[in-house]
Amino acid sequence: xxxxxxxxxxxxxxxxxxxxxxxxxxxxxxxxxxxxxxxxxxxxxxxxxxxxxxxxxxxxxxxxxxxxxxxxxxxxxxxxxxxxxxxxxxxxxxxxxxxxxxxxxxxxxxxxxxxxxxxxxxxxxxxxxxxxx
Numbered sequence: 001x002x003x004x005x006x007x008x009x010x011x012x013x014x015x016x017x018x019x020x021x022x023x024x025x026x027x028x029x030x031x032x033x034x035x036x037x038x039x040x041x042x043x044x045x046x047x048x049x050x051x052x053x054x055x056x057x058x059x060x061x062x063x064x065x066x067x068x069x070x071x072x073x074x075x076x077x078x079x080x081x082x083x084x085x086x087x088x089x090x091x092x093x094x095x096x097x098x099x100x101x102x103x104x105x106x107x108x109x110x111x112x113x114x115x116x117x118x119x120x121x122x123x124x125x126x127x128x129x130x131x132x133x
Contacts, residue, residue, distance in 0.1 A: 012037050016047050023050025031058050031066070038066060038131065045070035045077050045086055048127075052080060067128035082126035089120045 001008050011033060016022035023042055030037055031054055042048035048070030052062060060066050062082060070077065073088035097116050105113065 016043060018044050018046055020046045020050035020053070023047030024054045025050070027051035027054035028058070031055065031060065039128065040066065040068050042068070042070045045072040045074035045084060048084055048086070049076075049080060052084075052127075062127050063129035069128055073123050077123075078125060080127070085125045085128045086123050087120050088123050090118055093118055 012030060014026035014029060016026050023046060026047070027040060027050060030040065040048070040051050042051055048068050051066075051068050055062050055066050055068070062068050068084065070084050070086040071089075073086045077084040077086050097118070101113055101116070104111065
C-alpha cells in the first residue's frame, strides 16, 4: 500500500489468532465501522474464511461489496464460495529456513540473522474485484 502511495487507516488494522473465529470477529469490527473497508487482506486463509462468515451475516456480497484475500493457499481455498484469492508460499522451504535460522541462533547468538525472502505467488480466484472508482 505504501509503495502505491495509499495510506491504511489505523482503524482498519486488526490482530487475530489465525483462526476462523478470530477472522470473523475482526472482520465484524471492520465491517461495522462508519466507513467500512472495501477489501480485507487476512493473515491466513482461516481468518479469511471467518471474514466470509462476517460479510454474509452482515448482508455483504463477496466480491461485490467486499474483496477478500487470504494467505496460505489452504487446500479448501478453492472450495469456498466464491473461491478465495490467496497468496501461496513454499511451506517446506519456510520450515527449512526457520530451522536453519533457529539452529544458527542457538549456536551463534552473537551473529546477526540475515532475513530470507521466499518466493510467493498471488493465486487469483473469485473473491476479489477491482477497486471501485
